Amino acid sequence: MYAFDYQKAGSVSDALAALKAEDAQPISGGQTLIPTLKARLAAPSALIDLSGIAEMKGIEVAGGMVKIGGAVTHQSVADHAGVKAAIPALAQLAAHIGDPAVRHKGTIGGSVANNDPSACYPSACLGLGATIHSSAGDMAADEFFQGMFATALDAGQIVTGVSFPIPEKAAYMKFVQPASRFALVGVFVSKGAGGVRVAVTGASESGVFRWTAAEDALAGNFSPDSVPPAPAADGMIGDIHGSPEYRAHLVAVMTKRAVKAC
Amino acid sequence: MPKDSGIGASIKRREDVRFLTGAGNYTDDINVAGQTYAYFLRSTVAHGKIVSVDTAAASKMPGVLRIFTGADFEAVGGLPCGWQITSRNGEVMKEPRHPILASGKVRHVGDPIAAVVAKSLAEARDAAEAIGVEIEELPAVVDMRAAISGAAPAVHDEAPDNLCYDWGFVEENREAVDAAIKSAHHVTTLELTNNRLVANPMEPRVAIGDFNRASGDSTLYTTSQNPHVIRLLMGAFVLGIPEHKLRVIAPDVGGGFGTKIFHYAEEAFCTFAAKALNKPVKWTADRSEAFITDAHGRDHVTKIELALDKDGKFLAIRTATLANMGAYLSTFAPSVPTWLHGTLMAGTYTTPLIYCNVKAVFTNTVPVDAYRGAGRPEATFQLERVIDKAAREMGIDPVEIRRRNFIPADAFPYQTPVAVAYDTGDYHATMDKLVEIADFAGFEARRAESAKRGKLRGLGLSSYIEACGIAPSNLVGQLGARAGLYESATVRVNAAGGIVVMTGSHSHGQGHETTFPQVIAEMFGCPEANVEIVHGDTGRGPMGMGTYGSRSIAVGGAAMVRAAEKIIAKAKRIASHLMEAAVEDVEFANGVFSVAGTDKKVDFGSVALAAYVPHNYPLESIEPGLEETAFYDPSNFTYPAGAYAAEVEVDPETGAVTLLAFSAADDFGNVINPMIVTGQVHGGIAQGIGQALLESAVYDANGQLLTGSYMDYAMPRADDLPMYAVDHSCQTPCTHNPLGVKGCGEAGAIGSPPALVNAVLDALNAGGIGVEHIDMPLSPSRVWAAIQSAK
Numbered sequence A: 001m002y003a004f005d006y007q008k009a010g011s012v013s014d015a016l017a018a019l020k021a022e023d024a025q026p027i028s029g030g031q032t033l034i035p036t037l038k039a040r041l042a043a044p045s046a047l048i049d050l051s052g053i054a055e056m057k058g059i060e061v062a063g064g065m066v067k068i069g070g071a072v073t074h075q076s077v078a079d080h081a082g083v084k085a086a087i088p089a090l091a092q093l094a095a096h097i098g099d100p101a102v103r104h105k106g107t108i109g110g111s112v113a114n115n116d117p118s119a120c121y122p123s124a125c126l127g128l129g130a131t132i133h134s135s136a137g138d139m140a141a142d143e144f145f146q147g148m149f150a151t152a153l154d155a156g157q158i159v160t161g162v163s164f165p166i167p168e169k170a171a172y173m174k175f176v177q178p179a180s181r182f183a184l185v186g187v188f189v190s191k192g193a194g195g196v197r198v199a200v201t202g203a204s205e206s207g208v209f210r211w212t213a214a215e216d217a218l219a220g221n222f223s224p225d226s227v228p229p230a231p232a233a234d235g236m237i238g239d240i241h242g243s244p245e246y247r248a249h250l251v252a253v254m255t256k257r258a259v260k261a262c
Numbered sequence B: 001m002p003k004d005s006g007i008g009a010s011i012k013r014r015e016d017v018r019f020l021t022g023a024g025n026y027t028d029d030i031n032v033a034g035q036t037y038a039y040f041l042r043s044t045v046a047h048g049k050i051v052s053v054d055t056a057a058a059s060k061m062p063g064v065l066r067i068f069t070g071a072d073f074e075a076v077g078g079l080p081c082g083w084q085i086t087s088r089n090g091e092v093m094k095e096p097r098h099p100i101l102a103s104g105k106v107r108h109v110g111d112p113i114a115a116v117v118a119k120s121l122a123e124a125r126d127a128a129e130a131i132g133v134e135i136e137e138l139p140a141v142v143d144m145r146a147a148i149s150g151a152a153p154a155v156h157d158e159a160p161d162n163l164c165y166d167w168g169f170v171e172e173n174r175e176a177v178d179a180a181i182k183s184a185h186h187v188t189t190l191e192l193t194n195n196r197l198v199a200n201p202m203e204p205r206v207a208i209g210d211f212n213r214a215s216g217d218s219t220l221y222t223t224s225q226n227p228h229v230i231r232l233l234m235g236a237f238v239l240g241i242p243e244h245k246l247r248v249i250a251p252d253v254g255g256g257f258g259t260k261i262f263h264y265a266e267e268a269f270c271t272f273a274a275k276a277l278n279k280p281v282k283w284t285a286d287r288s289e290a291f292i293t294d295a296h297g298r299d300h301v302t303k304i305e306l307a308l309d310k311d312g313k314f315l316a317i318r319t320a321t322l323a324n325m326g327a328y329l330s331t332f333a334p335s336v337p338t339w340l341h342g343t344l345m346a347g348t349y350t351t352p353l354i355y356c357n358v359k360a361v362f363t364n365t366v367p368v369d370a371y372r373g374a375g376r377p378e379a380t381f382q383l384e385r386v387i388d389k390a391a392r393e394m395g396i397d398p399v400e401i402r403r404r405n406f407i408p409a410d411a412f413p414y415q416t417p418v419a420v421a422y423d424t425g426d427y428h429a430t431m432d433k434l435v436e437i438a439d440f441a442g443f444e445a446r447r448a449e450s451a452k453r454g455k456l457r458g459l460g461l462s463s464y465i466e467a468c469g470i471a472p473s474n475l476v477g478q479l480g481a482r483a484g485l486y487e488s489a490t491v492r493v494n495a496a497g498g499i500v501v502m503t504g505s506h507s508h509g510q511g512h513e514t515t516f517p518q519v520i521a522e523m524f525g526c527p528e529a530n531v532e533i534v535h536g537d538t539g540r541g542p543m544g545m546g547t548y549g550s551r552s553i554a555v556g557g558a559a560m561v562r563a564a565e566k567i568i569a570k571a572k573r574i575a576s577h578l579m580e581a582a583v584e585d586v587e588f589a590n591g592v593f594s595v596a597g598t599d600k601k602v603d604f605g606s607v608a609l610a611a612y613v614p615h616n617y618p619l620e621s622i623e624p625g626l627e628e629t630a631f632y633d634p635s636n637f638t639y640p641a642g643a644y645a646a647e648v649e650v651d652p653e654t655g656a657v658t659l660l661a662f663s664a665a666d667d668f669g670n671v672i673n674p675m676i677v678t679g680q681v682h683g684g685i686a687q688g689i690g691q692a693l694l695e696s697a698v699y700d701a702n703g704q705l706l707t708g709s710y711m712d713y714a715m716p717r718a719d720d721l722p723m724y725a726v727d728h729s730c731q732t733p734c735t736h737n738p739l740g741v742k743g744c745g746e747a748g749a750i751g752s753p754p755a756l757v758n759a760v761l762d763a764l765n766a767g768g769i770g771v772e773h774i775d776m777p778l779s780p781s782r783v784w785a786a787i788q789s790a791k
C-alpha cells in the first residue's frame, strides 16, 4: 500500500465534497479496493469511507419496490426478512457472494459501482430492471452498466442506492469459477410487470448483458424448453477456467435452470 | 475399552490449544530488537539479461540502510543441491549455479534482482520501486517438450538443450522390457500430465537474520521443516559459517507440505545482510510472493505402457517422463522424479519387468521440488490410471484386475524389480476393507438413483504403495544423496522426574508434541504430561534431518525409542544398586523397577533422583545423571499401502463433478495415535482432491504465472470435501523399526488422485460417453470439453 489520507464521511454531501480532492476515491466494504491497494495497483490520495453514511444504509420494501441503500452489506440483504419475502432470488444472490467476511463488509453500492464482469449484483440490477440511485441522479440499470468495470458514473460520483421492482417471480443461477467463486456464468431471470428479463454476468467480454433472444422466447412461453440454443461464443470470455464456447453453453444451461427455479 | 494413554490411545493434540487460541509462536511473531526489513525486487519477466541495476537514487531514500545486488553475492556460494543424479550415459546431471540474488540473467518471474534493507517495510518497498533496472528480455521457454526440442532458448548456458539429466531405471532391464511389450497379448498406453501445484501452506515463508557482534554468532529464524539441514546447507555451502557459530530456529511452522524443506535464497540473504549491517533483518513473504518463490510440486508429463497377458496379468511396464525442474535446481529436486518415483513403479503388483526413463528439464518457471508425496503420487497416478484403462479395454472388473496382480501376503519380504524390497504388506486385506467401507455392493443401486436425476455416477479406486520413513543413509548415498538420512534424539530425565525429549524431527502440523510423549509414556510407565518435546532449534537439540517423506515416527520416533532404551538400561543398573540386587534380576514395568520373586521395588522417580543426587550411588561404575542420545539410521524404507475409492456424480450438462464419498483403507503398521493418523489421512486426501479436481499452476507462453493468486488458483475448501470413511485396522507392522510403524503423512495425497480420476471416467464411460482420459484438474470446463469431443 501507499500512504493515503482517510476520512469517514457522515453524509452523502460530506462525501461528495471530500471526493473533490484530486485522486480521492470512495471506499465502502474495501473487499475489492483493499487488495488492489495492497498490491500497490492504485495510489489514491485519500479514501473517503462511505460505510457509515446513515442515509445509504436502509432497506425499504414498499410500493412494489425493494430499495437498498448503497452502503448496505451483502449479509444484511441476505438476512433481511422483507427482501427474502419480496424477491427471494435477490436475498439468495447476496447470500452466495464470497465468504462470510466478504459478505459482512462488501456492499451493494461498491459492487454495482465496480461492475466487475463476474460480479453477481449487476445481473440482478439488469435482470430486474432496477433503478440505480446516484449522486448524478437516478438511472435505469440498462443505461448504468457500460461494459467491464465501466458505468455511467464519473470520478467523484457515488452510488447511493438501488431500487428493484418486485417481480412475479425471479431466480438467479450462478455457476462458480472454481478458484474465485465469482460467477463463471450467472444468469438472473425475472418475470414481472416489465415482462421477462434475462441478464447474464461472467460470460461476456462486454460485461453484464441482457440475453434478448431468450427474453423474447420466454415472453411467449415461460418454460425451460423455450430457452433458445446457446448464444454465439463470439465475444465471450475465454480463460483458464473456461473457453468462450463453454461459457456460451453455460449461458443456455443456467438460463434453463433459472427459469425452472422461478 | 480404548486406551487413554500410551501407544494406541487417541489423545487430543496438546499443541492445538496454543494453535487454536492464537498463542502459537510463528516466525513472523518474532521481532528482534532493532530489527530492519528486507524487500526483494523481483523479476517481472521470465527470462532476460540484466543490463544494469541502478541503485544510486534508491539508496538515498528515507530509511534505506543498504541495497544489495547480485554482485554482493559473487564471493559466496550458490544455493546447493542435495542430490546428484547420473544420466544413462554416465554423465552427472547439469547443476548450474543458483545465486542468492540474480547475476547476469533472470530466469523466472520472481527471481530476485536486488534486495533493499530499510528501517520499515514500506520504506524498503518504496526504495525498491526507485531502483532503475534495465533488462533485455529474452524469449522464455515454459513447455517441456519445446524446451528439449533443440529449438528453444537455453535457460542456462551449461545446459544448451535444457536437459538436466536423462535417467534410465532399471537400465539393465530395458531390452527385456521392450521385448516383453512387443510380444504381449495386450498393451495399454496412456499419456498423461501430473499437474503442477503450488503447496500453499497457510503460513507464508519468513526469515529473520540476527548477528551478535560480541560472540560473532549468527542466528536465523526461519519457517523450515528441518532447521539442522538449513544450518548445514547454508553454513557450509553458501555463507561459510561453521555450525558452532550458526543457530537456526524454526519455531511453530504453519504447514510445510514439502515446500519448507528447501534452503531458500531469502534465508541466506537475511543471515548475510544481518552480519553486513550488524542489524537484525526480517523478511516476510506475502501470498503473491509465495506463489512465485516457493518451490512448486509435481509437473510431470508421462507416457506409460502396460503389457498384459490374456488373463490380465501384468508382464511389463515402460514409462517415459519429462520432469520439470524449473529455472534452477531446488534442494532435493533431482531425486523426486527419479529415486522417489521409479522405485515405486511396481506398486502393489508382481509386474516382473519395469523400465522408466526420466528426462529432467530446465524451464523459465519457479523451481519444482518435493510436495507431499514427492514422486510417489506421480508413480501411483500413472500406474493406477493405466491399470484402470487396461481393465476397461480387456473387460475385466477394476477390483479383479488388481487382485489378479497383487503381491500375495505370503510373498514378503518381496524384492521388486525396481530396487526396493517391501518388508510387509497385505494388499488383499486393504482391498477387502475398502470394498466393505465404500459399499461397492450397493453402488449400482446408487448409480441408478443418480441416473433418475440425470446425473452420471461413478466409482473409482486405486491401490497405492509408497516408500517412506526416508531413508537408509548408505542406500541413498549410493543413489546420489549428499546427506545422511538418520535421525537423532536426546532423552533427558530430570532430577524430579520430568522428561524432555529433544528430537531432530520437526513438527509443523503433524502432532509430534502429542504422539512422541505417548511412546515415552508407554515405555516409562508415566503420564504423557510428564514429557515435553523440544524441536526446531539447532541450539537445543542434537543433529536432526527433519520432517518430510513421512519419516518422523519411523525414523525420529525410532531414535527416541533407542535413547529411551538406553535410559531404561542405565536406570536398571541404578535400581539394581538401590535394591541391592543383580541387574539381570531387575524388571521394569509400569514405571516401577522390581526384583523378580521379591517385594523389592523402587519407582522411576526415585531412580531419577538418585541419578542426580548420587549419595547412595555407585559412582565408580555409573556416571550420575540420566540423559541419553541415540542416532537411528533405518535399514530400509517403510512401505505403507492401501486401497482408496472415490464416488462421484458428473453433471453431463455442465461437466461439474461432485465428490459424494471418499473411502480409504490404509495399512500403516502399528499406530501410535489413531485419531492423529486419521487426521493425517484426511489432510492428505484433501490435497489429493485439490490436485485431482481443482488445483493447477498455469504459466502462459511468456512464463507469466496465470494462477498467481487465489482468484485463479483453486484451493479445495471445506464444502468441496465429503465426509471420509477412513480405516487403518489392517496392520502389517514394519519389521525393521522398533515401533513397527510405517509413515502416514503422505499416503492420502498419493492414493487419492487416481481414484478420483478413475471415478469420473467410470461415470462417463458407464453413461455411454467414451472418454479414455482427462488431465487433472478435472475442472467442469475440462470435463465438459471431454464430453463434447466424445460426442
Ligand SMILES: Cc1cc2nc3c(=O)[nH]c(=O)nc-3n(C[C@H](O)[C@H](O)[C@H](O)COP(=O)(O)OP(=O)(O)OC[C@H]3O[C@@H](n4cnc5c(N)ncnc54)[C@H](O)[C@@H]3O)c2cc1C
Pocket: A025, A026, A027, A028, A029, A030, A031, A032, A033, A034, A050, A070, A071, A096, A097, A098, A099, A102, A105, A106, A107, A108, A109, A110, A111, A113, A114, A116, A118, A119, A120, A121, A157, A158, A159, A160, A180, A181, A182, A183
Ligand atoms: C474473496 C472474495 C470473493 C468475492 N466473491 C464475489 C462473488 O461471488 N460475487 C460478487 O458479486 N462479488 C464477489 N466479491 C466482491 C465483493 O462483492 C465486493 O464486496 C464488491 O465487489 C465491492 O464492494 P465493496 O463494498 O467491498 O467495495 P470497495 O472494495 O470498497 O470498492 C470497490 C470499488 O468501488 C468504488 N466504490 C465503492 N463504493 C462506491 C459507491 N457507493 N459509489 C461509487 N463507487 C464506489 C471504490 O472506489 C472502488 O473502486 C468477492 C470479493 C472477495 C474479496
